Structures are given as C-alpha cells and as structure tokens.
Amino acid sequence: MPRIALVCEYDGTEFVGYQIQNNGRSVQEELNKAISTLYKEDIKVTGCSRTDAGVHARYHVSSCDVPFYIPEEKIPLALNPFLPEDLSVKKAIYMCDDFSARFDTLGKKYIYRIYSSPVRQPMKSRYAYHVTYKLDVDKMKVAAAYFAGEHDFAAFCAAGGSQLTTVRRIHHVIVRENDDLVEIEVSGEAFLYNMVRIIAGTLMYVGLGKIKPEDIPDVIKSCERKRAGQTLPPQGLTLEEVYYDWESKCHR
C-alpha cells in the first residue's frame, strides 16, 4: 500500500474545522470522501494539525495509504473534482511507509491578519480581523521579539487542552504592516490550544497600549492566562506552512 502526503488549501469559513465532528462539515471528512471515491475503498486521512472552525489553511498536510499507484502529479487533478469549492489538494507526494503527517512535522508557520480601519471593509473581512482603532505597530514589533525561544506558554493556552506540558519552542514572531493590514507571523515547533490567536490578541493589546512591550517576558513567566490578551476570532488566522524533512521521508 503506497503512502501519500496531500498538501491542501482551504477557506475555513464554512468548515467546523479540520477534524471530523458530528455538528457539521469538516475538511477531514471531505478529504476522506473524495479519496475513498477515487480509490473505490474506504480510506481515512491523518492531518498535520486540527485547525479550529473558521481558521483557513493555505498549506495543510494530510497522509494516508492508498491501494494502488497513480502518478503523483495526476492525483490532485483526479481528486479535486470530488472536493467542494472551498477545499483543494494542491500537491501529492509518495512518502516512506513510516511517514505520518501528524507526528513528523518539524514545525508550522501561521499568519494572523488584522486590518485597522474606522469602518468594516467587506472584501477584507473574510481573511482578516477588523479593528476600528489604529494600532501602534512599532510597539508590537518590539513585543513580538520576546516570544522566540523555549518557554512555558501556559499563559497563552485556552482551557480544554490535554497536553502533558505547556512548554513550547517558538522560532519567531514577526509583525509587518502593509497599508491598513497588520500581519503577525508566528513560526514554531508545536502550539498549544488557541496559542497563536492568544499571542495575536496579546500583541493587539500592545498595539492598543493596554500592555507594554517590555512587560511581555513577565506575562510569559506568570503562566497566568488572564495576564495575556484576548483570543482573537478565527477568520484572521491562516496556516501558511508546515515543515517536514521531506528529503528523508520521501519515497524514492
């Protein structure tokens, strides 16, 4: 049974999230249906990450075993007709038998987008969070630099996570401004439940003057959820990249 990795893109607006749920359509279920239809047998995919309801992904990886060989460049073209408009498979790659989209990730990159404008802009609102006030982006940039490295991120974890430890390694947090759009890029090894949306909310508080940039190390050290900012809503968040050691895991 060849094992494949499927690189997908989806607009999360109308999904209950990646993972199969009883209360609505999930990305995983749509992928299972399309793959099972193509290969004419029951196939279930494993995902690199369970994105929440409303969160988007420009790059998400799932893996599964398939019963027969199709040239990998033909797989996206064969699968996409069975997928809804808001989900597509962009690439398929044959992998080693022990590859797991979930357990072999080396890291992920997310971007949280906020647009700052006195009034709502409907053409931006699908992929960015609207704030009516102007953010102090220079302060946000200073604050962002404190997140890099290995820390206990208990202050940036929503209740309901089931992890053994709240220590995580962040590669970088970068804040960029482009006209009225502020992008918060967060790259790290692994993340706690709602961690990126809480980091974004904390940096938004810095931009509003509610938290000082130089207080971020104390907020992290406190391990108190109430010291960090609010959990920003899902539509501003997009999973942009997932890292693997493709060289050693690809089938040849």
Next chain:
Amino acid sequence: MPRIALVCEYDGTEFVGYQIQNNGRSVQEELNKAISTLYKEDIKVTGCSRTDAGVHARYHVSSCDVPFYIPEEKIPLALNPFLPEDLSVKKAIYMCDDFSARFDTLGKKYIYRIYSSPVRQPMKSRYAYHVTYKLDVDKMKVAAAYFAGEHDFAAFCAAGGSQLTTVRRIHHVIVRENDDLVEIEVSGEAFLYNMVRIIAGTLMYVGLGKIKPEDIPDVIKSCERKRAGQTLPPQGLTLEEVYYDWESKCHR
C-alpha cells in the same frame, strides 16, 4: 433636504447585483432599507453603476436626499449596524442639490483578476478567476495598449444593452503580474454591458496565443462580438474607483 453621496464597499458573491431585482438580495435594496431605518422615512438611493451579480466593489457611490442633518463622519457608523456583513458604507459626503451619483461620474476604474495555477486555490477563488494554464503576460501587455482612446466597442458588448451608441472612451488598460496573479486594470469614461469582462476575456485569449496582440485593432474595428474573447465570469471583477469632480459638487 440635504443630498449625500455614500461610498460603499461590497463582496458581490451573495448579491444579485447592485440594482433591485425580484429574484434575490441587491445592494441597492440593502442600502435603501438601512437608510430608511436610520432616517425613519422611505428613502431610495441612486447608484453610479449597476454591477452584475457576483461582481465586487471596493468603491461604489450612491446618492440620495435625507430629511435631516447628521455630521458626515458619523453617517457610516450610524448606517453600518443596519447593513449585512458583505456591505458597508465607508464614507458619506454632503453634496450640492443637483449632484447625481449616476449622471455626474467622470469615469470608473475596474480590475479583473485572473490567477494561473495547475490546481484551484480556494483562498484566491472568491476574488479572482482560475485558469490552469500559464498566460503570456508580456503579450497581454502589448495587446492592452491598443484599447486606449475613443473607439466603437460594439465587438465588446454583450447582447441586451440598450445604449444609443457603442462608442466609448477608454483611458487605459494596464496588465500587471504578481506571482501567479494577473491583474487587468481598465479605466474609462463609461462602459457597455459586460465590456470589462469581454476585454479581460480577449486579453486572456492573447495570453493563451488564441489572438495575436497586433490583431487587437482589427478586432475592435470589426465591431463583431465573435472576434473578441469570451465574457469572463463575475467573481474576478471588482469596481475599484469612481471619479467625480468632488470639488465643484461638494456642499460647502
């Protein structure tokens, strides 16, 4: 009765177009409802342009008379709570009594967006048209330059228009490329029915090698619809700007 101009933005996906129709929700109807609610009397707006079903607008102007004065910077904030998520009033301006959003336009700027990718990208598909082949953008740029000036654009007009003449003045057509996104910017005094979508379709044919750039003057002169390219679908089109002589028409 003060007259106001309302600058709006809308995501056209779920609208039957700007103009009131019997078969679904229109931008005009939503504006009428919101303004009538705010001013507590029946008010009807006139629009600068009737965008088709599915066409977006980042800048669209409507005008109407209102029964009492509200400071203009407060009008968008007062109206937006009565408008749906996919429509907002970005600015309100008090105008002279003889101002008409429809008859006083000096011109409009549209952008048609095409993205070129072997597979569908759901996060681009809402505001751009997907083609699977690579377009020859250099040829499209050469072809675009032939559209400027006053011409009989009968070859670029869908059946069903009711205009007296098919002569129109185009300021410029510019083609830009940004990664896999091709933007066709069309600026002109006024447009025929589906004209921008047919110009975009003709330039796409040039990018595919179906029409030579140097044949564009002949296609225009022919006045034959069948010589031009296809009418591209609405989701790629956005009304980006509407020009007025604001100085002379603004109330002071």
